[in-house]
Amino acid sequence: MSTANTNSEANDEHQSCCPLEVTLPGETPLTDKAASELEDLFKILANDTRLKLLHNLALAREMCVCDLADSLGMKPQAVSNQLQRLSDRGIVATRRVGNNIYYRVVDTCIIDLLHKAVCLLRDAEDTREGVVSLASLK
Amino acid sequence: MSTANTNSEANDEHQSCCPLEVTLPGETPLTDKAASELEDLFKILANDTRLKLLHNLALAREMCVCDLADSLGMKPQAVSNQLQRLSDRGIVATRRVGNNIYYRVVDTCIIDLLHKAVCLLRDAEDTREGVVSLASLK
DNA sequence: ACACAATTACACTGGTCTGTGTAATAATGT
DNA sequence: ACATTATTACACAGACCAGTGTAATTGTGT
Numbered sequence: 001m002s003t004a005n006t007n008s009e010a011n012d013e014h015q016s017c018c019p020l021e022v023t024l025p026g027e028t029p030l031t032d033k034a035a036s037e038l039e040d041l042f043k044i045l046a047n048d049t050r051l052k053l054l055h056n057l058a059l060a061r062e063m064c065v066c067d068l069a070d071s072l073g074m075k076p077q078a079v080s081n082q083l084q085r086l087s088d089r090g091i092v093a094t095r096r097v098g099n100n101i102y103y104r105v106v107d108t109c110i111i112d113l114l115h116k117a118v119c120l121l122r123d124a125e126d127t128r129e130g131v132v133s134l135a136s137l138k
Numbered sequence: 139m140s141t142a143n144t145n146s147e148a149n150d151e152h153q154s155c156c157p158l159e160v161t162l163p164g165e166t167p168l169t170d171k172a173a174s175e176l177e178d179l180f181k182i183l184a185n186d187t188r189l190k191l192l193h194n195l196a197l198a199r200e201m202c203v204c205d206l207a208d209s210l211g212m213k214p215q216a217v218s219n220q221l222q223r224l225s226d227r228g229i230v231a232t233r234r235v236g237n238n239i240y241y242r243v244v245d246t247c248i249i250d251l252l253h254k255a256v257c258l259l260r261d262a263e264d265t266r267e268g269v270v271s272l273a274s275l276k
Numbered sequence: 277a278c279a280c281a282a283t284t285a286c287a288c289t290g291g292t293c294t295g296t297g298t299a300a301t302a303a304t305g306t
Numbered sequence: 307a308c309a310t311t312a313t314t315a316c317a318c319a320g321a322c323c324a325g326t327g328t329a330a331t332t333g334t335g336t
Contacts, residue, residue: 029209030193035186037259038252042184047294048173051180055168065313071167078295080314099303099312109258114176116254120247121175185324203283216325218284237282237333278336285330293322300315306308 044089045114049074050082054114057092057105064100182227183252187212188220192252195230195243202238 030038045051052072057063063071069079083103086092091107105111168176183189190210195201201209207217221241224230229245243249 030190035189038189039184039186042180046177046180046184048177051173051176052168
């Protein structure tokens with residue numbers, strides 16, 4: 001009820017993806033239910049096939065199963081398999097055009113999370129490679 | 139090289155967690171390597187025990203294994219098991235104090251991602267419940 | 277040196293997941 | 307109707323994973 005403004009973190013001055021603070025002050029520990037839901041959320045993203053599918057669909061607004069299968073170099077069955085998991089969670093939706101069934105992303109949050117994760121990975125690589133200005137404290 | 143400035147997204151005006159656009163224009167499709175790394179990243183988060191551990195550690199800067207085990211209501215072995223996975227990925231680090239070994243989070247990105255995911259879940263629930271202002275386009 | 281506590285190492289078991297192969301379903305064109 | 311294409315349904319096999327139980331390791335105090 002009226003969960004309006006929770007913008008208590010106005011210092012979002014990160015040039016990269018990662019924040020500088022590790023703690024989460026003022027939050028309550030994760031409930032079992034929340035942890036389980038989070039697990040499901042991350043689990044659906046913890047598969048390279050589904051990640052590629054989502055990324056493909058995020059780039060091209062709509063794609064049918066066979067095109068996605070071609071793009072990934074996989075068999076339609078396997079692709080359909082994973083697409084259905086994504087569909088079950090309401091992440092993607094379908095639209096039929098003749099014989100083909102076109103999939104599209106409807107859950108913007110997932111893509112945002114994916115986008116963020118990509119950014120974090122890029123950060124991690126940058127840090128691991130050259131930017132050792134802060135990481136050189138052995 | 140010199141992957142310096144990639145701050146081409148200045149329109150971060152989201153009140154909630156979710157962006158309004160689904161597509162990711164201007165990006166290249168996910169490479170196999172990137173997809174695999176992303177999978178690993180999400181896989182490490184796709185477990186309620188590890189999520190609770192990370193959240194506990196993010197709330198209290200440092201905790202030893204037995205305290206974490208008590209907090210989760212689990213056996214030390216199981217907790218140590220998961221802590222080691224987190225340690226292998228460089229997400230947490232240890233510090234010995236007498237008999238006890240204290241764990242702490244060192245990968246801020248993971249916590250940031252976790253924080254974001256929690257926010258997204260909250261958004262999803264809000265949307266599912268009452269806030270149907272934009273979702274009512276059937 | 278010895279008993280004790282905290283943590284980890286290791287083998288093991290039950291469960292889950294992914295891609296495959298085959299068959300079924302749905303729509304198209306002749 | 308029939309053949310064809312696209313997609314899905316389903317059972318299955320291999321791999322991976324989480325928690326358990328036991329044993330080993332490490333540090334403490336006497």
